[in-house]
Amino acid sequence: MTEISEMTGLELFNQAETGDQVAMGRLLSLAENRAKETLDLIQKKGVISHNCCVMGITGSPGAGKSTLIGNLLSVWKTEKKKVAVLAVDPSSPFSGGAVLGDRVRMLKHSQDENILIRSLGTRGHLGGLSACIAETVELLIALGMDIVLVETAGAGQIDVEVAEVTDTTIVMLVPGWGDTMQVAKAGLLEIADIYVVNKKDLPGAETAARDIEVMLDYRQSTGWMPKVMMTKADTGEGLEELWGGVQEHQAYLSSTGERETRRRHHLAYLIRRMALAQVSSTWDRTMLVELAREVMAQETDLTRATRKALEFLREDLKAVCMGEI
């Protein structure tokens, strides 16, 4: 039998499909660290239509995301769902960044064979951190997960990019997180399918919910009207309703054909990533540094140097397009 450490991507995938947690872990490491190889693997496996619920949860540190996820995991456990949690928030206990108590609470779930918890490193490749999320989600879908949940930190860019690969996006806030205008500013207004005002017993919770609703009223939209829900994550209040809301949104996606549309967009994103991986591997640093030297020595200018870099690319693509690679 081949040792897991020596398996190819495809062997790892097949082993992970049997439910082997070690193989699954290695497979996700592959997705995180070796983009090219992972994309090759996805190309080999092909892509599938699926009923996986791909969710994103975002919100500032302290909003209660981890507590919420921890309690959702308990719900999903009873329903015997196969779940993967991907944490890209550096302050999350899933990512190892929070206080001991939180982490202990989470760890009890990591023992469950149906639940995979994974922290995505903060050093991405080929276009940053968010990049490997697309591949990782694709692999998890192919492995037959019922739910894939991506947790991000609400810092803007990454959350918006994560929405490129998820179907239902939850934005979490707490009363006093600051102005709800922060949400609008961070570009989260356009991407949220469900808003959750957590710590609903705190003063200002009702106001925060109303503010969001007012902002939503100003938004022109003919499709899904984002829900505004209230929870108290630590006691579990409102969690069943939230999960109900997510399922309602998923049903909406299926019935309107929006699920197919989103899937096409996710795949378009993947194709772009694959093509870009090819392009990136073309420009070796030495060539670019030599071009930079010529610019410094005033033998050429930036415009010409850029054109030269593109010529190199075009020459290189000839072989690719001929199908030689």
Place this chain on the structure above:
Amino acid sequence: MTEISEMTGLELFNQAETGDQVAMGRLLSLAENRAKETLDLIQKKGVISHNCCVMGITGSPGAGKSTLIGNLLSVWKTEKKKVAVLAVDPSSPFSGGAVLGDRVRMLKHSQDENILIRSLGTRGHLGGLSACIAETVELLIALGMDIVLVETAGAGQIDVEVAEVTDTTIVMLVPGWGDTMQVAKAGLLEIADIYVVNKKDLPGAETAARDIEVMLDYRQSTGWMPKVMMTKADTGEGLEELWGGVQEHQAYLSSTGERETRRRHHLAYLIRRMALAQVSSTWDRTMLVELAREVMAQETDLTRATRKALEFLREDLKAVCMGEI
């Protein structure tokens, strides 16, 4: 006279060169929001050799970065330096994310005509947030700044990428930030030129400094040996020494030719960005979504779809390489 709001990039640049703060602000907005236009402007202006001190400061929220920068600004003010601070840390008072007291302390400097403080938004384009930093720094160098300081949040990816465009990188820690292993884990060990242990009066400060030194001993290096310094940012203790350390590193870069080498690498990065901007603008979403549809309908597979995307690119590059664009 042309209104600033209607100026082209080049006009803005010329106006900013005269010291006009409004024009400078607009120019930086251009760099942040319109990558292509900015890269065109940089191509038009050409690039220059320079003596600008381009520094990066990174460290977790609460390490005291803003206090340190605030007090460094006071030093630089006395020395009549032209300084630009670029804040990409969402928790920084420069970025508007901190408690009122901090922000007020900073604001006094923003009134100074030699000091430009700028918060870079969290929604980047063409490869993320870090992307626009390269262009912004290039513009600030061209505008004749003595010091450009980029503040990041110590979250990993972004810090490592910022080091691609800075010459001297400072990594700040506090005793009890957690293990100094965190630093190594985040990939910051390879990029720091100077370590600062802040809040040096706290217990564990000496230990933290020693830990870093031990880690550095294990690092194979023939060039610059990173300094480990101790400060108390709020009282200003150790700040003169820190600024001395930065200048020492800058002198080292100049005397060894390393400054030239780094400059070439920064330019190589810019050329790559420019070429990539061209490539990215080629793939329109419609074409990619159509390819995705074909994959979903099993009319083609991912490999062929990717190849097709590259063929589109190659065709498009023909015009570019012929110099028609």
